[in-house]
Amino acid sequence: MDAAVVTDLTTISSDEWNALRGTEVPFLRHEFLAGLETTGCITADIGWLPHHLLLRDAKGLAAAVPGYLKGHSWGEFVFDWAWADAYERHGLRYYPKLIHAVPFTPATGPRILWRPGLDATEATMLAVEASKAVVAERDLSSAHWLFPSPAQSEALEATGLLRRTGCQFHWHNDPGYRDFQDFLDTLTSRRRKSIRRERRQARESGVEVVLKTGDTITEQEWHTFHALYARTFHEHGNVPLLTTEFFVHCGQTLGESVLMVQGWRDGRMLAAALLFRDDETLYGRYWGCFEDVPGLHFEACYYQGIEYCITNGIQRFEPGAQGEHKISRGFLPTATRSCHWIPDPRFREAIADFLHRETPMVERYIEEMHAHTPYRIGRGNE
Incomplete structure (x- = not known):
């Protein structure tokens, strides 16, 4: 399977892209992602350079990963300013970095799109290797998979990526x-x-x-x-x-x-x-x-x-990032995930230690927020 990077999504047909699994999510459809590029919302001048990964085999497009080279951390909703500061203090470059996400959109969903019938585990492994190769070839500091679906988060972690836990407030039609x-x-x-x-x-x-x-x-x-x-x-x-x-x-x-x-x-x-x-x-x-x-x-x-x-x-309503005031209106604290590849072993160890300490604090916060549920006892506490 051959890997390639495209910096202009209009070079890929919408039919080919939208035939992949995962594009049922509107933010991952060709129309949305290509629209960001063609209408001037995503440009290198503002620190967003499209860098989409494509995996092809004899049958055509097998998998795709939306991606961007970033010159800053704005518009991501997974905050890594402290990581960038640590790199700078050690005389190293944190930017540009590679992110696999939907710009300005902290919505949970697939980050690896794959052709029906393709093994999802294999697609994940190949996509991660392709992402790591981009990081190495372009001498980038890191690659970040933001707000992957729970299943893809677990698959990404299984390849050795570091997991970070966050919190949003979602409503469920359980x-x-x-x-x-x-x-x-x-x-x-x-x-x-x-x-x-x-x-x-x-x-x-x-x-x-x-x-x-x-x-x-x-x-x-x-x-x-x-x-x-x-x-x-x-x-x-x-x-x-x-x-x-x-x-x-x-x-x-x-x-x-x-x-x-x-x-x-x-x-x-x-x-x-x-x-x-x-x-x-x-x-x-x-x-x-x-x-x-x-x-x-x-x-x-x-x-x-x-x-x-x-x-x-x-079944689910994700009203956007953050906002504890949403709890009283029926939205419950829900864990979100991001996964990170840090090739420098020293920083990978330091960030892993940071996440080891941060994760229990986020989990305690989620537990504490559940204590403020607006639902009657026995409801909304699952």
């Missing part, structure tokens, strides 16, 4: 709720009242909440959404790297996999939340508003999503 009220009935009385109050505040504000799929969102609505997204990023001191063209592209090419919860008043869209979905998971991504309306953020970003999952039989 009992298969009949409707939103059925979900509320599993919560404590205090939390039910609080959620009802927040939803009532949004309704009484005069804002009409509308949910649209990507193929029904107008170009003007995308322009308004980009303004909302950019405003929120600027308010938090961040740079909004996604372009209006990218959002329009996603709506046109991913269609019903894209959802927008819009808040309208007096003929004006004053707030919106953008989400993506596949058959199993709903992913919350971006939120923005032109004015603060009581309860609207929670309605658009959380409650509309939960209701959508229940209605459409979706």
Whole structure:
């Protein structure tokens, strides 16, 4: 099997890429990843150089791994600034590094895509060896596999990569709720009242909440959404790297996999939340508003999503990174993973020691957060 690197995903046909397993996740589809490149969101000038791994055999494309050479650690949500600082203190270069991830997207999913029928274990071993070869050939400090699925995380660890544990807050449709009220009935009385109050505040504000799929969102609505997204990023001191063209592209090419919860008043869209979905998971991504309306953020970003999952039989809702305030709204602490290849034996040993000490602290944090479950005793504590 031959390995190669491509720095322009448009050189690979979307049919060939999307035939691989794992591309049922919208962020891993050719349309999404290539769209980041063609609409100017991912460029070497801003520290993101596409470096996708391809494995081919006699039958064609056997496996692929999205990848990027990074000149910094922004936009990853697995924080390794201390590792970079340690390299610098020892007179060594940490950047550029190789990451296998979806840019700006801390969503759990496959990181190795493979052709149906190909042995997954073999695909993992070959992909890891190809990644290590890139690190060696380009004299990179490291390779990082961010937010792999649990099964792929275990397979990556089995090849000798170091595992790091993180925490997000996810909602689970475990009992298969009949409707939103059925979900509320599993919560404590205090939390039910609080959620009802927040939803009532949004309704009484005069804002009409509308949910649209990507193929029904107008170009003007995308322009308004980009303004909302950019405003929120600027308010938090961040740079909004996604372009209006990218959002329009996603709506046109991913269609019903894209959802927008819009808040309208007096003929004006004053707030919106953008989400993506596949058959199993709903992913919350971006939120923005032109004015603060009581309860609207929670309605658009959380409650509309939960209701959508229940209605459409979706099992999991990942609303984004971090946020302990999500617990009281039904989202429970959930372990996430990343896997790391550090070729320098000295730093590999030091980072392994750091992870040995960090992991129990993260696990204790998850356990402590579970103690604040909004569910009645016996629910939500599995």
